[in-house]
Amino acid sequence: MKNQKEDHFNQNRVDNNGRVMTTNDGVPVYDNNNTLKAGERGPSLQQDHIFFDKLMHFDRERIPERVVHARGSGAHGIFEATADLSAYTTAAFLKKGTVTPVFTRFSTVAGFKGSTDLARDVRGFSVKFYTEEGNYDLVGNNIPVFFIQDAMNFPDLVHAVKPEPDREMPQAASAHDTFWDFISLMPEAAHMTMWVMSDRAIPRSLRMMEGFGVHTFKLVNGKGKGTFVKFHWKPRLGVHSVAWNEAQKISGFDSDFHRKDLWEAIESGDFPQWDLGVQLIPEEDEMKFSFDILDATKIVPEELVPVQIIGTMTLNRNPDNFFAETEQAAFDPGRVVPGIDLSDDPLLQGRIFSYMDTQNYRLGGPNFHELPINRPVNGKHNNQKDGFARTDIPKGGVSYFPNSKAGGCPYHAMLNGETGFQSHRQPVNGQKVRARSVSFADHFTQARLFFNSQSLEEQEHIISALSFELSKVGNADIRRRELAILNQIDPRLAQKVGDNLGLVPPRELDALTLKFARNNHPDYPIPAPRPEVEKSAALSMKVKPGGGTIQTRKVAFLVDDGVSKASVDLLKNQLEQEGARAVLIASHVGKIKYREGGETEVAHSYLTEASVCYDAFYTPDGDSVKKLEANPDYLQFINEGYRHCKALAFAKGAEMLAQKSFIKKDKGVIFESADDLVKDFTGAMKQHRIWEREKARKVPA
Numbered sequence: 001m002k003n004q005k006e007d008h009f010n011q012n013r014v015d016n017n018g019r020v021m022t023t024n025d026g027v028p029v030y031d032n033n034n035t036l037k038a039g040e041r042g043p044s045l046q047q048d049h050i051f052f053d054k055l056m057h058f059d060r061e062r063i064p065e066r067v068v069h070a071r072g073s074g075a076h077g078i079f080e081a082t083a084d085l086s087a088y089t090t091a092a093f094l095k096k097g098t099v100t101p102v103f104t105r106f107s108t109v110a111g112f113k114g115s116t117d118l119a120r121d122v123r124g125f126s127v128k129f130y131t132e133e134g135n136y137d138l139v140g141n142n143i144p145v146f147f148i149q150d151a152m153n154f155p156d157l158v159h160a161v162k163p164e165p166d167r168e169m170p171q172a173a174s175a176h177d178t179f180w181d182f183i184s185l186m187p188e189a190a191h192m193t194m195w196v197m198s199d200r201a202i203p204r205s206l207r208m209m210e211g212f213g214v215h216t217f218k219l220v221n222g223k224g225k226g227t228f229v230k231f232h233w234k235p236r237l238g239v240h241s242v243a244w245n246e247a248q249k250i251s252g253f254d255s256d257f258h259r260k261d262l263w264e265a266i267e268s269g270d271f272p273q274w275d276l277g278v279q280l281i282p283e284e285d286e287m288k289f290s291f292d293i294l295d296a297t298k299i300v301p302e303e304l305v306p307v308q309i310i311g312t313m314t315l316n317r318n319p320d321n322f323f324a325e326t327e328q329a330a331f332d333p334g335r336v337v338p339g340i341d342l343s344d345d346p347l348l349q350g351r352i353f354s355y356m357d358t359q360n361y362r363l364g365g366p367n368f369h370e371l372p373i374n375r376p377v378n379g380k381h382n383n384q385k386d387g388f389a390r391t392d393i394p395k396g397g398v399s400y401f402p403n404s405k406a407g408g409c410p411y412h413a414m415l416n417g418e419t420g421f422q423s424h425r426q427p428v429n430g431q432k433v434r435a436r437s438v439s440f441a442d443h444f445t446q447a448r449l450f451f452n453s454q455s456l457e458e459q460e461h462i463i464s465a466l467s468f469e470l471s472k473v474g475n476a477d478i479r480r481r482e483l484a485i486l487n488q489i490d491p492r493l494a495q496k497v498g499d500n501l502g503l504v505p506p507r508e509l510d511a512l513t514l515k516f517a518r519n520n521h522p523d524y525p526i527p528a529p530r531p532e533v534e535k536s537a538a539l540s541m542k543v544k545p546g547g548g549t550i551q552t553r554k555v556a557f558l559v560d561d562g563v564s565k566a567s568v569d570l571l572k573n574q575l576e577q578e579g580a581r582a583v584l585i586a587s588h589v590g591k592i593k594y595r596e597g598g599e600t601e602v603a604h605s606y607l608t609e610a611s612v613c614y615d616a617f618y619t620p621d622g623d624s625v626k627k628l629e630a631n632p633d634y635l636q637f638i639n640e641g642y643r644h645c646k647a648l649a650f651a652k653g654a655e656m657l658a659q660k661s662f663i664k665k666d667k668g669v670i671f672e673s674a675d676d677l678v679k680d681f682t683g684a685m686k687q688h689r690i691w692e693r694e695k696a697r698k699v700p701a
């Protein structure tokens, strides 16, 4: 299976090694330095077909970027099914033991293609499974709910969050008037707002995010019975975020931070893995909950329906070419395979049109599925023909069905007694209306559930994020309107954000908010049903399984000439054994001398690196300590690491450096003289962050 797909990609790979340069028609190029001129100093000639061939292509290199999710990074891998789901679905790729090639693309939503990775934003999590029964696209996000309930509102949501139309500002940021204007008029966005204001929106790594299918889908078994399903990706490395102050600085120091992290992990063999989980809901239980499972602003709490793991995805190969693969990858939630079907979620229904339409435009016509990254491994056979950039060359004189001239081929499965894609036989009944079900009218219960399920530090981060964003909103009416929404979720939350804005949160929803909500529900606000749960452990990042590893974490070894090799090796060997990466940083790159004699190569200096790009810090012993004491960049490194609640270790002779900084001893600050250097340092790293420190001591950095 894997090889089949590999061969398939290989057909299109071009290797220039040892080849003469040619034009696009294969004509060898004699001189790629000079245009054709009438004399050495004369004008260029119209007949320079070699130059025109080159420029004509160059002039057309850009294609329209995705209207949303423009900034993305992708990788190849495999999915292995590990559970027996035959009672629920016929999907071949979900059969236990089946290995299916995948291509996964992660993205931010709002920013342009060249924008920073660390924007506060939702992350896209799209997976294309190249199954034996055609391509299946699970086009999800790292947040399990969405801002809106109906596809009709999507262009407005996107216009509101994107840079404002008159000034094209701000880039990749929701902290501006138009976004909060829209959000404060749409109470249905309340739940999603809590998630995007949480640390989920500033992941430490794309490898440390959950993924969600968001909508409810359907599995269909061999007897045609449907089961509602929610998809979850659970990262093996745990779910982790950075601090907001850190995110803003990473955007300056390394705006490719996430892309680089993914690329480097795969290059170094640290293949990221996610387990795929499902929540299965029998059709009979469709109306059983206090919320509507077709409403994309709701989760199904794991306490009500547990997540069962059904397989594992491993990303193990970087693309050969960003444009050909990551940029041209065309995802579409409407691409489902036999055994999986769509639900009536009105947001999902709108997506089924939009993605195919957008690919037709973005990739220049209807043949985008012939691009290598989009081709199904099992081939495509139909009578569709022609169109821009057709690359298949169908043989024969027949392109219609039914036919007798080609023996009826390609035949449809039914005629041959085979199974193909069959829609779930779901009864449909109703009048044609533009309306919203009353079961979609409760907007605050799950926003409250999310807030209540967070740790104290996580709640503080949400309050800070809301305060940051709303402080950047110039219009006081918008701020007040949003405060009224927050007040419906949790008065304490509204109060704290209100304090930061110098406003008293209104008790009732704003008249304008009500006006728009009554457009969908004339009797709004409608009393909310009693929720099944008030808290859900799975919603907090603090209690995620898999959090206790230091694998792939980057530890900055802050050194200089004269550092003790023994002191470096003491921690380096141990960290590397546990899968972390030790990175030496000195005042210059190149070779540095060890105190014991000999030297080592250092690839990074205080000039090129910043503390925000590292997970933990170690200052070894040696003559280097004197140099570091006089180096303000070093002091900033450790102060900032401390402020961002990371683990810091100091070898005995370097402990005095901590006294030169704002650092105070706590369980994340390890002194060789007082602690077990290796055990306590790795122990602190396993906690990811000492978030409690943030509350106890705010220090400048």
Ligand code: HDE
Pocket: 066, 067, 068, 069, 072, 105, 106, 107, 123, 124, 125, 126, 139, 140, 141, 146, 150, 151, 152, 154, 212, 213, 214, 215, 296, 329, 330, 331, 347, 348, 350, 351, 354, 355, 356, 358, 359
């Ligand atoms: Fe998308 N979305 N979306 N979206 N979306 C696109 O398709 C759209 C929604 C998501 O890595 C576009 O190829 C509509 C929810 C991801 O290439 C476009 C609606 C979720 C990606 C589009 C939604 C997503 C996109 C832009 C409301 C989470 C990146 C370029 C009805 C489940 C895919 C493109 C990639 C991309 C439309 C809502 C996730 C315009 C109309 C909900 C991960 O077709």
